Amino acid sequence: MHCILDCFNVFIVTMTTWFPEMRRTGAPIYIEIADAMAHDIDIGKLKPGEKLPPQRNLAFDIGVTIGTIGRAYALARQRGLVTGEVGRGTFVRCSEPPLSEVVTATSGYNEVTEGSIPDGIHPAPGKLRLDSTSAPEVGQSGFITRHVAAIMADYPDKTTDYIRSLKPEWQQAGQAWLSTGGWQPDVTSIVPTLGVHAGMMAAIATLTAPGDRVAFEAVTYASLARAANLIGRRPVSVPMTRDGIDVDAFDHLCANQHPKAVVVIPTIQNPTTAIMPAATRERLAAVARKHGVWIMEDNIYGACVDEAPAPIAALAPDITFHLGGLSKAVAAGIRSAWVSCPPAYVRSLPVAHKMLTGGMPFMLAETAARIVRTGEASNIARAVLRENFSRLTMVREILSDHDYRYHDNSPFIWLKLPQPWRASLFVSAARDIGLLVDGDDEFQFSQDQTSLHRVRIAFSTIPSHTVLRDALIRLRRLLDAGPSGYDSYT
16 A cells, blocks of 8 residues: 555656646647747746646647647657657656767768757747758767767867967868869868858958958848948949859949959859859959959858869969858857968968957867768768758648749758738748748848848758648748738737
8 A cells, every 4th residue: 555655646746737828829739839848848847757737638628639739749759858658648858868869979870850850949939940051950969979078088178278279180171171073172271260150251351451342242141241341341232143143243343343352152052042153153263363352252051062063262262262161061059160261361361260259169170170080071961961852842842833942952942922922021920920031131231232022941950840841831821821811910
């Protein structure tokens, strides 16, 4: 009897009368229930090991079908929030699974499977990020954890000190990662940076002075243009063709406005997904050389393309800064990239980078170098490409009769909005149903640029295929309903 009472007492302690406080964002009820569960776990309202109410009981309390609760609990399991056993019930997960269950050093690279991607960090409960293009989680955190532990053992003093010099291994890793299209940079030209954005800003600060003009593609990663403006440079817009920058327009702009540098994204241009043809790259290099303009080649998506043309740096290495990093193909959290510089700037660019960012942390530089040099970065990149392609297949299925641009290896599409949607209104309407997307304003940096009535839909950081499918269906319904189906009054 004593044993029975003890068991009964344990049951009383671990059982919960949890009731989800749903935010009514317009998302399906089962997603709102799972989001409420995640929120209550985060704030400690649901404790590790607590048993959730039986599905039938919760369905009755909320007033929904038992199937809805079943989907909510299944989604919570996919997100790693709960565990369940037939006959015992569903429990709040007590701890993270052992690293060996995710990835091991000797297992090679694991294929991603449905439900294996943990929940992302959302900006607010109920919001899904369709505005981020970082690499999806495919198990790479296991490799990163192993390398960080090894670095701490090998260099116990380095986490408490500044970087005093560049290790040759960091440059060798950069040389390997930046090599593309049959071109390999000189290892002595490589400078590690705290991401491609930081490397670009260091190059702009090195080559130009306040008041100088810097040319950008008319539709581009506009955060860089805004950052250049913040340090006193004057971003100017160059018209584009379907394949990228309009070289004739660039030639005319150089003759009349005399920019000191031009920034281009030749491979999977963000956000248009264009790949600049080889002939256009040659013409751009020739025009830049004629006018004495430096070229900054952002190749952040280049690691996602096996058959890209030779980079501009291969055509004009003396006037081109070529940059690439790990954020789109391996892991954004490592914050690691490399710049291949013209020889005269190998010393000055690290100084500018340090002044702007505080310097490259030893741990990040060493981690990135080890992942690249062991070949793991390439394996991860291939797994990321497979995962992104499987997600793109879903996008194409659900948005099949809409007008958009894409590349098989890109983590986003560039969607043309049907009449009479405007981008700003669509972004607001999407946000109101829990979806964050980027309108064309996000990729333009001056007030005189014309609205394109497009939005970028990114899909790499959504927690799972199930969640992505639901988000895309909601997006499709919004597109089809038109602005008349959206009430902006509050």
